[in-house]
Amino acid sequence: MAIVSRGFHGRRPTAGHRLPPGQYETHDFPVLSAGPTPRVPRDEWTFTVTTETGARHTWDWARFTALPTQEPTVDLHCVTKWSKFGTHWSGVSLDELLADVATAADFALVHCYGGYTTNLPLADLLDGRAWIAHGYDGGDLPAEHGGPARLLVPHLYLWKSAKWVRGIELRTEDEPGFWESAGYHDYGDPWREQRYQGD
Numbered sequence: 001m002a003i004v005s006r007g008f009h010g011r012r013p014t015a016g017h018r019l020p021p022g023q024y025e026t027h028d029f030p031v032l033s034a035g036p037t038p039r040v041p042r043d044e045w046t047f048t049v050t051t052e053t054g055a056r057h058t059w060d061w062a063r064f065t066a067l068p069t070q071e072p073t074v075d076l077h078c079v080t081k082w083s084k085f086g087t088h089w090s091g092v093s094l095d096e097l098l099a100d101v102a103t104a105a106d107f108a109l110v111h112c113y114g115g116y117t118t119n120l121p122l123a124d125l126l127d128g129r130a131w132i133a134h135g136y137d138g139g140d141l142p143a144e145h146g147g148p149a150r151l152l153v154p155h156l157y158l159w160k161s162a163k164w165v166r167g168i169e170l171r172t173e174d175e176p177g178f179w180e181s182a183g184y185h186d187y188g189d190p191w192r193e194q195r196y197q198g199d
């Protein structure tokens with residue numbers, strides 16, 4: 001067994017320990033959107049999970065925000081190579097939202113107001129790794145960053161964290177989303193540098 005002690009040199013872990021290959025750290029919060037920012041009033045917002053059998057589970061804003069809220073602090077990694085450490089969010093865990101959803105599906109296709117889509121394995125939405133976030137840094141989630149609410153799935157490149165989320169379609173077969181159809185990697189693990197198809 002290799003003996004590795006981070007404290008051996010008497011130094012605290014540096015940013016490098018948190019920085020996936022090919023990334024640099026930024027303190028800004030860049031806005032990256034493929035189209036105009038949709039303006040979705042909270043009283044018109046709904047979030048719908050659809051299963052492979054066609055069953056629908058819908059939350060309006062009141063039901064959604066009445067669910068238990070978590071406050072994850074996570075690092076973000078964008079495929080355009082910036083990473084932002086220690087971002088503070090509030091949101092509802094997908095474990096909570098999917099708890100009463102009966103499904104045998106393996107894949108999820110995420111749908112947004114404005115038409116953007118992205119796909120990922122259903123398993124990556126579970127086990128405390130994904131949220132529908134409605135707050136950022138102590139306030140409401142700003143519209144340009146996906147408010148009223150966005151998917152937050154920080155262990156994958158940030159294009160998977162769909163802004164202005166409107167629903168999740170659970171599917172037995174994988175279906176590429178917007179950037180995945182344009183040549184981005186189907187899965188998008190920053191630590192394996194899965195930026196584009198074939199990486």
Ligand SMILES: Nc1nc2c(c(=O)[nH]1)N[C@H]1C(S)=C(S)[C@@H](COP(=O)(O)O)O[C@H]1N2
Nearest residue numbers: 030031032033034112116145159161162163
């Ligand atoms: N609905 C929607 N979600 C989206 C996008 C988009 O264009 N539309 N862009 C994705 C991309 S490519 C990135 S890098 C992040 C950027 O999130 P930010 O603007 O909050 O930094 O949102 C992702 N989610």
Ligand SMILES: [Mo]
Nearest residue numbers: 032078079159
């Ligand atoms: Mo991106």
